Amino acid sequence: MSFGNARAASSRLALAAIAAGIAYVPFAAQADEVVNIYSYRQPALIQPALDAFTAETGIRTEILFLDKGLEDRIAAEGTNSPADVILTVDIARLTTVKEKGVTQALEDETVNANLPAEYRDPEGHWFGITKRARVLYASKERVGDEPITYAELADPKWKGKICMRSGQHDYNLALFSAAISHWGAEKTEEWLTGLKNNLARKPDGGDRPQAKAIMAGECDIALGNTYYVGLMQTNEKDPEEKEWANAIKVVFPTFENGGSHVNVSGVALAKNAPNRDNAVKLIQFLSSPEAQQIQAEQSYEYPVQPGLEASPVVQAFGELNADTLSLAEIAANRKAASEMVDRVGLDDGPSS
The missing domain is CATH 3.40.190.10 (Periplasmic binding protein-like II)
Known part of the structure; x- marks a missing residue:
């Protein structure tokens, strides 16, 4: 029954x-x-x-x-x-x-x-x-093999080259909450402002469509969860997603402690x-x-x-060095992160 x-x-x-x-x-x-x-x-x-x-x-x-x-x-x-x-x-x-x-x-x-x-x-x-990591999807054609930190997402060299889903989505709020734990509120707000200024467009869609945007040349890097890459790579029902996945590589950005944010x-x-x-x-x-x-x-x-060990599909993404920050501490910063996203106007997209 x-x-x-x-x-x-x-x-x-x-x-x-x-x-x-x-x-x-x-x-x-x-x-x-x-x-x-x-x-x-x-x-x-x-x-x-x-x-x-x-x-x-x-x-x-x-x-x-x-x-x-x-x-x-x-x-x-x-x-x-x-x-x-x-x-x-x-x-x-x-x-x-x-x-x-x-x-x-x-x-x-x-x-x-x-x-x-x-x-x-x-x-x-x-x-x-x-667990899953909040990583970067990066264009295989337009992004080199150099490591990228989370902090560098605010670097003007990425102006007009970053895509993402809404900053108010749980996946992004957890990352921003982790940033508050690592950097404090003031530095994190400055970073979010820099990230907003580097966006190629207004945040929209889920994680997988960001890979599609990279393939289309709309941006070079995007925030996304690792498991979506595996889902795209093995999607027999919608082979178009395999093309999106083939256009990107996974980059594990890090905080100063050398760890990548995980949920x-x-x-x-x-x-x-x-x-x-x-x-x-x-x-x-x-x-x-x-x-x-x-x-x-x-x-x-x-x-x-x-x-x-992770599955062979996931191991092929590269080595994950997971941040050891307590998830309970991340959760405690969620309200502050959400208010910060609104304060900087992240979901409004880049300033004209």
Whole structure:
């Protein structure tokens, strides 16, 4: 039975039980060998890891995929929510599920041993299990092999040559938040002003269209996440994206500490998890080296545990030296970063 069908059946049972004056316990809470997952991640990306979990433990997984409103749904369901585990991407969304009060803290020796501290909530409400880097897509034809720092994106030599999506998008806000941690607010605002002045056009679209713009000669470099390159390179449904990917190379910009900004895909334990023991087992498994590598290969991301290898497609991008800045610290700067983007008018594009 699918998760949706199970929920419908559960609702019918609840109504019948209430009509008969019988106390009702949701189906998910009765099932000893199931774990219910609410996910912002596409099921195809996580299914191989979930299949491996079921093969190892015998615990069945049910997925409810949502592209928005996941936190609000769990909050509305309250104590009767069937959600055991929450899967999502980006530190902003991980922080949001915690702030919405739909997670619970988990202090687990296995999970903490598997995942570096910078990829875990200090209070145990979320855990990063794969990571992606915020890098540069650079024209193979027009950009040399010299290293580029994040700071250099404000250098006038790049005037009219940079493309990007909205500065208010979570991916960019996380990068700008990291910059605030490294440089302080004053220097970061000066840098954002320089970046704005170097834009080739008003920020627009997602990460992949920036590669298309580079191929078309509209700009020479663009901000983008690493995994999109893998998705473009292997896109059989839309071969045009392979052409976009073939026009670019990945450049890993760095802060002064030599690290490139990274973000994560992560997992959290739902506040009212009816199958808590199974949920903890799933989080333990997802934190394991085996599961990190399965998920990283499916999504063209990186395992978070040092020493684990990315897929051959991702390794071909070049070597990633990940910034060790705490994601919790990055999250704390998000509001300041968002206000800064508006203050400098980044999304207005370059000044005439």
